Amino acid sequence: MAGPLTSLKVLDFSTLLPGPYATMLLADMGADVLRVEAPDRVDLTKVMPPFDGKNSTAFSYLTRGKKTLPLNLKQADDIEKVKELIHDYDIVIEQFRPGVMDRLGIGYETLKAINPKLIYCAITGYGQTGPYRDRAGHDINYLALSGVSSHCGRADSGPPPMGIQIADVAGGSHHAVMGILAAVIHRQQTGEGQFVDISMTDAAFALNAMSGAACLAGGQEQKPESSLLNGGSFYDYYRTKDGRWLSVGSLEPQFSARFCDTLDLADMKSLALSQKPEHQQKLKQALKEKIAGKTLAEWQATFADQDACVEPVLTISEAAEHPQLKARDMVIEVDRGDGKLQMQIGRPVKFSA
Structure with missing residues (x-):
């Protein structure tokens, strides 16, 4: 796809939502993304209804603009293929628990020895360090531990399950893209690659923004329906x-x-x-x-x-028909893989060139 990132080649080992959404954003902006798909491990988004054609709508959306390479990372021959690819691919994104890629023989230090300019981004629930580094979690858990849920919702009913995956996308995906592109600028200036450690809990904690500042510096703990912007006023x-x-x-x-x-x-x-x-x-x-x-x-x-x-x-279907979003090309038609077109959410970042 055309865009300002056409010089970047990304090797994507991620599944589910955070990593694939991040690499979709990079692909939308022109990066060459090669998605490694395990033949013996089904990506849950691939079998998650509803379907449009042979794939789920979520999978078709998250894999747009990417190429796919089936590799079994438990096979020595396929591990060697990854090491060969690293000579040409300068960015790696993975979403395994800490240490998994090392045990497979393709962790950061190993790949860095092959390509010293490699930018390696790992997206996890809790990061590469700390007592929770190996703990399982989901979006709702990251929002809970980061304090976000504590001041959302109504005072008499508690925090609601959100309609979107805030920690996964606004936290993991977007911060991963920011971290990778910052590392690209650093590499342009120094010639050095580096490891980018993205914790979805860290990112969700950072999303507290004004309420976090009020608590940490001002000693004011925000509760549901207690402030100007969370239901405490006519807003x-x-x-x-x-x-x-x-x-x-x-x-x-x-x-x-x-x-x-x-x-x-x-x-x-x-x-x-x-x-x-x-x-x-x-x-x-x-x-x-x-x-x-x-x-x-x-x-x-x-x-x-x-x-x-x-x-x-508005509902999502109503929003898709809103003249403002239509004028901004936020609904596009994409070939779903069999020659038929599928409606998808468009790219939110607009460039003049």
Whole structure:
């Protein structure tokens, strides 16, 4: 695929979501990605419904733009093939538990001896060091241990299982790509490759951002529905008459004033600007009652020309048809492997050249 990373060749040993998503991003930006597929070990995304053609939709999406090489890493001949490839491939991504690639005979030190400029990225749940390095985990566990789950959801119901894999993708995949590209720049400057250690728990912990800063430096532990942005203010979701939801993010004075005027709640403007919890709760109750009086379509029409940070909660299929996402080419058609086209999410990074 065309893109700014056409000079990079990536050997991908990963399965499931974090590593394949990272290498898909690299392939989308032009990298030459060769995916090593074990003939005796099925990638679970390959058999995860729903299917479109012979493969699952998830597998088709995550493997787009990549070539595939079947290799049995328990066979000496195939291990030698990996060592031969390393002369030409300058980036390795793997997602095994720490030490597995070493036991197979193709760990970082071994491959580095063959290609000193090699950039080797390992994505794991807890990283290459620490007491949890060999522990199993999933996205929900990384979010729990990193503190993210503790301040999400509702005070009376606890943290929700997220609709997307935050630690896997926003944590593991994106940080892996950042780490690899930073290592590429370092190699351009010094000629040296290096090992990039990505822990999905580390990355999820870093995603705490403002709430983490408030806790560590300010001593303020954020709880569900306790702050401006996690349900403690009128910045929230509201159910409509037809059971849909409307998002309200009208925080700034000019937006909150326009929002209240549009809802014929001009007398609530001062509450929107107040930091007092009781004022915010009074406003939220008024908004719940007001917004429940019309359907989502009616509210969309009401706010269509109002610059007030109010938007409908769309399904994925609805979002795919939204004129903004369509204008940004965020839905594309890709050959699924049998000559037929499949609709997929497009590349979110746009380049001028």
